[in-house]
Amino acid sequence: MTKYNTLLYYCYSTITEAEQFAADHLKFCKSLGLTGRIIVADEGLNGTVSGTPEACKAYMDAIHADERFTATDFKIDEVDEPSFVKMHVRYKSEIVHSGLRDPHVINPQKQTGKHLEPADFLAMKDDEDVVILDVRSNYEHSVGRFKNAVTLDIENFRDFPAKINELAQYKDKKILTYCTGGIKCEKASALLLHEGFENVYQLHGGIIKYGKEVGGQDFEGKCYVFDNRLTVDVNQVNPTVVSTCYNCGKTTDKMINCANPECNEHFTQCDDCGTQTDGCCSTACQSHPRKRVYDGTGYYVKVPQPVNITKKSKISII
Known part of the structure; x- marks a missing residue:
């Protein structure tokens, strides 16, 4: 039950x-x-x-x-x-932070890419004239992504608009965007259309719905989610692991938050390194006085952080 x-x-x-x-x-x-x-x-x-x-x-x-x-x-x-x-x-000002607040330019209620149901996405994704575009952040696609997907080096979705020029080479292709549940694609696809991309699509319901309805075929790794599970399985057809431990390089699909709350970095870490480092991404974080107790999960209830902390990603995305 x-x-x-x-x-x-x-x-x-x-x-x-x-x-x-x-x-x-x-x-x-x-x-x-x-x-x-x-x-x-x-x-x-x-x-x-x-x-x-x-x-x-x-x-x-x-x-x-x-x-x-x-x-x-x-x-x-x-x-x-x-x-x-x-x-x-x-x-908040937006339900997903994009920095695109002018409803006359980007308004998902008026214009977005063509919604593809998971079965249609599966049928189209390997066509020669198709580019699969991951619109999520680095820490999300580092632990899982579609096979052959184009990924962007972005810390947050609000960085996506600045990457449009890098995508210009695909203007003559069909662009199939995807994200966790579909919400980021609504604005990403709308912006692509605004910037002159003509054939823009989006995976309706995102990776989660794709896994439930068509078995997650060719989604490699796990899907990052924004709750205490951190990642979930998607692929029941041909699963694989694409991420490696940030500390030792061993293959692992375990995603955690650094135990130092002033870092709180998202990164992949194997259980052995988790034990050795107390769930930290570096020796500096391991010796930090505010380090939280690592219980093996790598998930922590959020705590207030000092306003003068500048967070900079230390993750190298493969």
Whole structure:
């Protein structure tokens, strides 16, 4: 019997008085006993929530009952324990931070790439005139990505617009974009269209839906997710491991956060190095006075960090 569900979803839909909506929505989620992380903006919702099957069904029913969110597509995972410790609902300027805030230029409610269902994506992805484009960040595609995908050296999705010129060589191709659940592709594909790319597509429901509906064929490695699982399996057809331990170079698909909260770097690390380094990415982090206790998972509840810390990635992407 399923103990808990974890829901991944988003919906671009205008929310008036979104800040008040966020406060009310937090109370509603807590009333259902859910844990998770939801971002609310004037442009819509982006969330991952976890709870009992009954609580998750009640949540999905409530979202679908709101005429603004009837088209919301929920990806549902069965899990042994809740994927979060607390429930957070926060108001922000965007539901995925891109820096593209002019609705007259980029508005997923008006124009995006053509949505491909997983079966259609699978059928098209190996065509000669197709380029598969990963629009996720370095730490995400380092642990898993589609075979032959073009990846970008970006720390955050907000860096994506600056990489458009690097993609100019593919303007005569069909561009198939993908991300974890589909939300980043909505703005990435819209920007590509705005910049003159004509044949732009996106994987509807992202990697997660692709794994559920067509078995995840040719997705190599694991998929990074934004909860305490950190990564999930996707490929049941021809699975492989593409990532290596940041410390020793041994093949591993285990993703962790550095135990030093002032670093908190996402990186792949084998269990042996995890034990030797206390879950840290470097000796400097291992000796840091604020180092957290490493329990083997590499996941930590977020804690406030000093405002003067400048984080710089130390990961080399293969």
